[in-house]
Amino acid sequence: MLAGKVSSKGQVTIPKEIRKMLGVEPSDRVVFTPLGKGKVLITSANRPASDIFGILKHRKLERPVSIDDMELAIKERQIGRGKA
Secondary structure (H helix, E strand, O other): OOOOOEOOOOOEOOOHHHHHHHOOOOOOOEEEEEEEOOEEEEEEOOOOHHHHOOOOOOOOOOOOOOHHHHHHHHHHHHHHOOOO
16 A cells, blocks of 8 residues: 655645556646545546546446436435535
8 A cells, every 4th residue: 555645735745656657747637536435536637538437337236227316316415415
């Protein structure tokens, strides 16, 4: 496991091995994608989105979800947060 350090300004030091794996250099941008449950996906902003296609294949649902069901779940979540 590799670890970085968060500065008082909220900046994170990315370990050299990870920077090399991402292909990032000083002043390049990285993207932080929240995955939930305290996990975040870090990718290079220089790489196409197709590089991470299929990364969540392991999260197959027991049954397909319709667009209507998704919209209903989103609306219910918004109401729960007082945004609807």
